[in-house]
Amino acid sequence: MKETITFIGNGNMALSIAQGLKKSFDIEVVGRSMEKLEAFESALGVRVKKALLKDFYIQNKTLLFCVKPYNVQEVGAQFSGEAKVVYSVLAGTTLETLKTYIKTQAVVRAMPNLAATVQKSMTTLTGDETYKVQAQELFKAIGTTRWLSSEKEIDIATALAGSGPAYLALMAEALADGAVKQGLKRDDAMAIMRGLFDGFGTLIQEVHPAILKDGVMSPGGTTAAGYGALESGNVRASCIDAVEKAYEKAVKLS
Numbered sequence: 243m244k245e246t247i248t249f250i251g252n253g254n255m256a257l258s259i260a261q262g263l264k265k266s267f268d269i270e271v272v273g274r275s276m277e278k279l280e281a282f283e284s285a286l287g288v289r290v291k292k293a294l295l296k297d298f299y300i301q302n303k304t305l306l307f308c309v310k311p312y313n314v315q316e317v318g319a320q321f322s323g324e325a326k327v328v329y330s331v332l333a334g335t336t337l338e339t340l341k342t343y344i345k346t347q348a349v350v351r352a353m354p355n356l357a358a359t360v361q362k363s364m365t366t367l368t369g370d371e372t373y374k375v376q377a378q379e380l381f382k383a384i385g386t387t388r389w390l391s392s393e394k395e396i397d398i399a400t401a402l403a404g405s406g407p408a409y410l411a412l413m414a415e416a417l418a419d420g421a422v423k424q425g426l427k428r429d430d431a432m433a434i435m436r437g438l439f440d441g442f443g444t445l446i447q448e449v450h451p452a453i454l455k456d457g458v459m460s461p462g463g464t465t466a467a468g469y470g471a472l473e474s475g476n477v478r479a480s481c482i483d484a485v486e487k488a489y490e491k492a493v494k495l496s
Contacts, residue, residue: 244268246291247380250302250310250317252282256332259306261385264288272298285433293476300325303406305346311335311495318343327373333400334495336393337369350377351393356407364406366390366399380477397496401488409484414439 247263249256260269260282263344271480273279279292298475302324314335318321325346331354332340340349350369361380363385367377378387390396414435421431426439459465472478 246270247306248272248303249293249306249308252278253308254384255287255354255358256306257309258363259308259331259354259381259384260290262284262361263359263380270303297322299323300345301416302326307331307332307340307344315340315343321345327370327376329351330376333404334492336496337360339496348373351379351396352377353396353404354381354384355404357448360441361385363389366396366403367395368396374468393496397492398485398489400492401485405484407483410439472474 243431244267246268247260249260250272252271252273256271258269263269264286268291269286270289270293271279271282272293272295273282274295276292276294279290279294283290283292295317298321301324303323305325305328307314307328309332311332311334311384314332321344322361323345327348327350328340328344328346329352330340331352333353335351337351338345338348340351348366348370350373352365352367354365358365361384363381365381365385365387366389367374367381367387368390369377374389378389381387383465388399398491400495407441418431418435420430422428426434442454449457455469459469
């Protein structure tokens with residue numbers, strides 16, 4: 243018999259995670275509108291148990307909390323009973339806050355990123371060590387996981403992996419724009435850029451970035467000229483600053 247995972251919330255992140263879990267777990271989803279819960283079931287493509295939020299009984303359940311961070315107190319007040327464990331994907335919502343508003347034996351924070359929609363998320367985790375292995379197995383359904391030792395570290399990781407798709411999207415668009423500026427057709431530039439990122443994503447799993455860079459940059463060549471322009475534009479410093487600013491915002495949210 244499959245274990246049941248209960249999703250609190252039926253938004254895009256909940257659906258992405260459920261897509262990865264639906265073969266290994268029975269899915270229960272809880273929300274405010276039965277119409278939206280039925281739409282969630284239809285999009286997921288498998289039958290799920292559906293329940294409305296009001297007076298929902300959480301006794302001994304495994305909850306995957308996917309509501310908006312500012313709704314934690316309101317949603318938690320509608321529960322009765324005590325959960326076995328709460329997995330929260332809420333940015334900037336501390337373990338202490340979750341324990342304050344949800345009665346549960348254990349809490350784990352998880353920070354997936356946008357790639358969860360294609361089961362390629364880089365998900366960072368922290369919380370009750372008792373559930374470390376279970377949490378890693380659970381979130382492997384949507385990609386790669388990394389257990390971190392503190393909430394400070396998960397806030398830093400949020401600034402890197404959680405926000406990172408936006409940074410990379412900016413660079414991807416800008417590189418394609420650069421090719422168009424020099425005369426390449428837009429469709430060709432976009433296709434080449436996508437191929438670039440696809441291949442690079444595989445290479446970076448095995449090769450250190452500095453070694454990759456040195457392997458491409460021959461003396462006095464085209465890459466060296468372009469790389470020099472990036473350094474002149476302070477791209478390296480801007481990336482470091484981006485992570486710092488996003489981390490500071492994560493701390494403020496929490």
